[in-house]
Amino acid sequence: MTFSIAAHQDGRFGIAVSSSSPAVAARVVHLRDSVGAVASQNITDPRLGAVLLDRLASGAGPQAALDSVVGGEPSAEYRQLTVVDATGAAATFSGGFTLGVHGEATGPHCAAAGNLLADPGVPAAMCEAFGSAAGELEERLLAALTAGLAAGGEAGPVYSAGLSTVSANGWRDTDLRVDWQEDPVDALRGLLKVWLPQRDDYVRRGLDPAASPGYGVPGDDR
Template sequence: MTFSLILRDPETGEFGSAISSSSPAVAARCVNLADDLGGAHSQNVTDPRLGPALIERLRAGDSAQQAIDAVVAAADPATIDFRQLLVLDASGAPAVFSGTRALGIFGSAGRENAVAGGNMLASLDVLDALVDTALTVPGRIEERLLAALRAAVAAGGEAGPVHSAGISVVGSAGWRVTDLRVDWAEDDPIEQLGRALDEWLPQRDDYVSRGLNPAAAPSYGVPGDE
């Protein structure tokens, strides 16, 4: 019930996630990112514990494929075949596990610096649209992630309507420098996400400055903000 993408920008070192689903609050349950390490998604009848486990394997020095292999081997054999796991490591190498009991049309697409996965898809073309768009369109990583979600919808998206979406990015600040979510919308959560991104992106770096060096942070002109 989900299509998603993890992307690395080799010029900035940022990692980003884009995800959408017919289920509510998909980004809250499925997305895991870590500065300088990479990203991991746990989706399809989601076990939210698996994403952090994948990040810990990356932190221990595993490659993306080694992290997948270790987490799958340690998982409950009665449940792991329901899961879909995506990892992108610090070198930009992708890895995916899709259990045999993933839902509907499911699969993955991986290239250097990008990996996509999905289930209950209209077709596997959705995954190529995610990866190819993210790797070819210009702009900041958030803009490329949003363009990829829009391309996925244009390619057919899920077999049914989607209701939640999210875009998250990490760099070197120590937190998610972008973390935007639409947890439920009756119609077109990706376009609602796009409007939030239009508002957020021009201010993103100012909020990083506020966190790291508040004395040098810009004022926004509201009462008490001087």
């Protein structure tokens, strides 16, 4: 019921995801500054995201991190996981009870996976699109998500989507969600169009409020 891509670019990490389930990004997306990106999906256990990031932080590579977590997880066969680290290395895991038609793929600095898909090639299409897209990490993630949808996406309609990134600032500098709406990927595209030109201003407000630009709204007389 989900397809997603995790990726790395210039020290930043991000994930884009869509699903027929509501609020998918709240459960799937796991990011940590300077460490990596993890997507935990299918019959989802969000706790696995933090565990895998801890493994990466301790020095394990993506495949070693997956092997250690899956090997000690009694419910691993119900889980689908993707991992990308700070070198751009990537790994995936789909348990034996992954739902419906499913698939996974890795590429330079990215990993994608999906379940209950219309076509098992959806994750490969996402990695290919990420690799060929230009621009900011957010733009490349959205291009990958769009390509996944074009390649068939889920077997049924999707209703939620999300896109999040971290950039070693201490918080998610992009964190956009469409929790329940028809055509959520297109709605996500509209949100990103509004957000991306303002992203760096909001980061500056957090890091250096005295130098930050004004809000440009009534009552802001700076």
